[in-house]
Amino acid sequence: MKFKNIAIAFGVGLAGGYVLQKSLQKSQLSPEQVMQIVKRAAKKSLNIDGAWVYLTPEDYYQNGLSYKVYKGGLTAKDGENLEHFDFIADASTGTILDLKAQ
Template identity: 40%
Template structure:
């Protein structure tokens, strides 16, 4: 004969466990901004030393080629041939993968 207390306890644990697993799976995991910045810095260091870097700590929505992402935005500074170069980057918050990098151009000095 089945013990009803054991059955109810087992069913309750199963329902609570299932709910917890559902919640864990449904929440999208993100890579920490520190890890993303470290990854980007390593990528840039392959082409020489960097002099500075930064990253926004909050993710924001981003669309590229009709695909929607949550991303971190940040920047890297490098000195190349005595010239300071600055780059902005966009990285996927769920994987840390670089999605876009662009060099910031200096404004031209006015000619008088």
């Protein structure tokens, strides 16, 4: 009887630890999801013509903080001219951390 209680307690503890680990892990968006978030935000002020994103997240440091980010670019039409922008976006939230015209 004692062994059965110990086995049940071990199983419950193992399952609880697994669930807790999964909930504490920081989720990361796919590059495509980040691209859609960036394009949606940029469309408010730019006429987006094209976009690209690197598929591998990178470490990025800004103002003493560390981020996992995706880097990419946008092409926007300004009348007849095309303008290129580079962006850096947080891989967890899609928040644009940097957007520069080239």
